[in-house]
Amino acid sequence: MAGTAGVALAALVGLTGCASSAPVSAQPTLDPDEDVSITFTFWGNDVRAELYNEAIAVFEEQHPNIDVDIIFLAPADYWEKRQIEAAGKGLPDVVTMDLAYLRQYSQSGSLLDLEPYLGTIIQTDPIDPQVLSAGVVDDVTTAVPLSTNSWxxxxxxxxxxxxxxxxxxxxxxxxxxxxxxxxxxxxxxxxxxxxxxxxxxxxxxxxxxxxxxxxxxxxxxxxxxxxxxxxxxxxxxxxxxxxxxxxxxxxxxxxxxxxxxxxxxxxxxxxxxxxxxxxxxxxxxxxxxxxxxxxxxxxxxxxxxxYLKASQMYSIAANSEHPAAAATLIDFLINSPESGEIFGTNRGLPASETARESANLDELSQTIADYEASIADRLGEAPPVPxxxxxxxxxxxxxxxxxxxxxxxxxxxxxxxxxxxxxxxxxxx
Incomplete structure (x- = not known):
């Protein structure tokens, strides 16, 4: 991803602003009677794509009023596509975000302020506050970590x-x-x-x-x-x-x-x-x-x-017309036992305790979980967003x-x- 950083910077450097607040009409609740369609994008390989297809199918079964259009790209193409969308204010509703790019997209005004949805639609109690703070830019939460790793x-x-x-x-x-x-x-x-x-x-x-x-x-x-x-x-x-x-x-x-x-x-x-x-x-x-x-x-x-680093994160686009539905999808992908069971550690060690308890950890994944628990005395606050x-x-x-x-x-x-x-x-x- 470092190879595309210059491209992303060039497209966003002309954009100014900060994270956008939710529209006045938006409420931190989901109307179960309103049929909506949202877009969701992520990077990865074919294995991860199949896991997401399985998870989204379960989500849509639980939320029949929300249709999710999946946009999948290989890592090399992912950020080039996102910078074009951000420049045209057309990002997908839910964007899989990387810590290295979070400040760019937050300060350009491309991402929604998630504060109204935290603790309401997106449950935060299962996530360590230190990990959750990784999604904060200029005192505004614009991303929620879905997995962690450490050096x-x-x-x-x-x-x-x-x-x-x-x-x-x-x-x-x-x-x-x-x-x-x-x-x-x-x-x-x-x-x-x-x-x-x-x-x-x-x-x-x-x-x-x-x-x-x-x-x-x-x-x-x-x-x-x-x-x-x-x-x-x-x-x-x-x-x-x-x-x-x-x-x-x-x-x-x-x-x-x-x-x-x-x-x-x-x-x-x-x-x-x-x-x-x-x-x-x-x-x-x-x-x-x-x-x-x-x-x-x-x-x-x-x-x-x-420190515990957010290896991947989810954000909502400032241009999203259905932020409550987007937040509902994020909560499912981060916190649900079904998501934890489906993905295991494919996206990293789950940041949510709920999802982590449902993940089937193989020997190596358990080793990583034990390692992150063992370094508690050396863990400091997460550094500022890059x-x-x-x-x-x-x-x-x-x-x-x-x-x-x-x-x-x-x-x-x-x-x-x-x-x-x-x-x-x-x-x-």
């Missing part, structure tokens, strides 16, 4: 057993780097094409977590960055010794196995990423591999670096990190380029 660290325990190295358990980032070196040295000695990990400074999320542990955000609510050039240089430099010593998976090997990652190619014994990535890792690694999920390193004692253009900054950070790992760019030059890009994005807010 974690996956370990390939099968590979570690082969190398005779104990899994990493906990410790500081320096402790983790020492462990990575131990794994990489063991792999080299055994003639195994593997390393202890990928360079964690290539992920802006790892930078964000370190800032949060220190009491800062990546970006504040007003778009002010919580770091300066010196702090970013310190982050990228923190792994320079391991890069120089060849302890991380070489960038060339990472490029060779794409679109797979180093972890699900069994090149890396560890990887820090979102916890809902596990199913994809196992599917790509294939039978015979076991993985473990632990909390990432923490270098600040008692730091509250982690600034407009965050997607392009996320991609720029990744590209510069690759250049550093290829050895084609110095850390100082990378910092300068990132700040130049960031200045452009912030100045357009």
């Amino acid at each position: 974690g660290m996956f370990l390939n325990t099968t590979l570690l057993d082969e190398l005779g190295v104990e899994p990493f358990t906990d410790g500081t980032w320096d402790d983790y780097y020492d462990w990575v070196a131990e794994v990489s040295d063991a792999a080299k000695a055994a003639g195994v094409d593997a390393w202890g990990g990928v360079d964690p400074t290539g992920r802006i999320e790892n930078f964000e977590l370190q800032l949060r542990a220190e009491g800062d955000n990546l970006f504040d609510e007003d778009g002010t960055p919580g770091f300066d050039e010196e702090r970013l240089a310190e982050f990228w430099d923190s792994a320079s010794a391991e890069r120089d010593a060849g302890q991380f998976v070489p960038q060339q090997r990472i490029a060779e196995v794409q679109p797979l990652t180093a972890f699900d190619s069994a090149l890396s014994a560890s990887d820090a990423t979102w916890d809902n990535t596990g199913a994809g890792f196992l599917g790509n690694l294939g039978e015979g591999y076991d993985i473990e999920l632990i909390a990432p390193p923490l270098s600040v004692e008692d730091g509250e670096d982690l 600034i407009v253009g965050y997607g392009s900054l996320h991609e720029k950070f990744r590209e510069l990190s690759e250049e550093i790992n290829f050895g084609t760019m110095s850390v100082d030059d990378a910092v300068s380029q990132f700040f130049a890009e960031m200045d452009v994005v912030i100045s357009s807010q």
